[in-house]
Amino acid sequence: MLVDGFGREVSGVRVSLTDRCNFDCVYCHNEGLGDTRGPMDPQDGEMSTDDVVRFLEVAAEFDVRKVKFTGGEPMLRDDLEEIIRRTPDSMETSLTTNGTFLPGRAEGLVEAGLDRVNVSQDALDPKAFREVTKSGAYDDVIEGVLAAVDAGLTPVKLNMVVFEATAGYVPEMVEHVAENDGLQLQLIEYMPELAGRPEWAVDIERVHGWLEEQADRVEFRDMHDRRRYWIDGGMVEVVDPVGNEDFCANCHRVRVTHEGYLKGCLNRNDDLRTMGEMTRGEIREAFREVVHNRVPYYGEYMVRDGDGDWVVNEEYIGA
Template identity: 85%
Template sequence: MLTDGFGREVTGVRISLTDRCNFDCVYCHNEGLGDTRGPMAPGDDEMSTDDVVRFLEVVEEFGVEKVKFTGGEPMLRQDLEEIVERTPDSMETSLTTNGTFLPGRAEALAEAGLDRVNVSQDAMDPEAFRELTKSGAYDDVIRGVEAALEAGLAPVKLNMVVFEATAGYVPQMVDHVAENEGLQLQLIEYMPELAGRPEWAIDIQRVHDWLAEKADRVERREMHDRKRYFVDGGMVEIVDPVGNEEFCANCHRVRVTHQGHLKGCLNRNDDLRPMGEMTRAEIREAFREVVANRVPYYGEYLVRDENDEWVVNEEYIGA
């Protein structure tokens, strides 16, 4: 297993299969690359099925244990089932999706070897959902979650980005997962450094405090130093990376863009590393290099100045 210069083992990879999406969410950052949604037809720059599988087979050599497929909307890839089926058996496989294509495909994905799924759902109200996603597919998402549960992909995590427009729906979402067996809620802190519009951000500590008061118990998850709150039988986890040095110190993932570039940090695009023609030798070389050059974003790449503001550490400018 490869370890970066800060002692962080790389145990997982997150692969964007496409930047295409049938939604147009107002907070989209497309895996840190910016909201680059283009034509809905597959582009020539997307990694092929064989490229994705070859990459996974190579990183398995380095002890990578988990892969999450993302996008864009990864289910726009018609070869998704084949990719999952050909993923090394040693790896846990998961998928982040908006859920609209899960009816009709969830069972096949489960049979192919998918272990679990995250479904983006930012509100229980169809009109609010339409405003946030610019899509009228609320009912499709609900059916998609049901299809995932029926296919045995439980627990299904509902991803909710928490910012000014969605914060008021948090109590309703917490009640929803408590009332529906097999569901969990993942509250994701809005990241203005990626999505822009800093005025939309809220103090995520308020959500922590509210959940702590309601929770029957609280657990700490080692990955990214996350907190899990158990409320009335439901589980709610908060992902709060903004300004969080502990979060970055516990990051064990490398990301792959849909074009086949390695990315050591979600928040950076100055560290993108192409894998050439994606031969096994080129993948190995690029993966080793990216892991060796990984830097915790908060606390190292960004540091506090004398005014307690985050500034770029000059050591990494142009690195």
């Protein structure tokens, strides 16, 4: 297993299969690339099935144990089942999706070897959902979540980005997962450094405080300094990376863009490394280089100045 200069093993990869999406969520940062979504038809720049599988086979050589397929909306790829089926058996496979295509495909994904699924769902009210996603596909998402549960992809994690427009919906989402077996809730801190609109950010510690008041039990996870709250039988986890040095110090993932570039950090695009024409030798070289150059974003690439504000560490400018 490859280890970077800060002692972090790379045990997982996130692979973006496309930047296309049938939603237009107001907070989208497209795996840190910015809002680059193009036409809905497949584009020449997307990695082919063979490209994706070849990369995963090389990653498995370095004892990478987990892969999460993302996008855009990864289920716009007609070859998703084939990619999952051809993923090395040593890897746990998971998927982040908006859920609209899960009805009719969830069982096939399980048969192909999918282990887990995260479904983006920011509200339980169709009108509120439409305001955030710019989509009227609320019923399709609900049906998709049920299809994933029925197919055995439990627990299905619902991803909810917490910002000004959604913070008020947290209590009903917490109640929703408590009342429905097979569901868990993942509250994701809004990241203005990627999505812009800093005025939309909310104090995530207030969310933690409310959850702690409601919780029957709180579980602390060393990884990423995460907290899990068990409320009336439901599980709620908070992903709070903004300014969280522990989160970055425990990051064990490398990312791949839909066009086949490796990147060592979600928040950076100055470290992209092409895998060339995707030969195994080129992938190995690029993978080693990206891991070698990985830097914890908060606490190293970004450091606090004398006023306590986050500023770029000049050591890594142009590196």
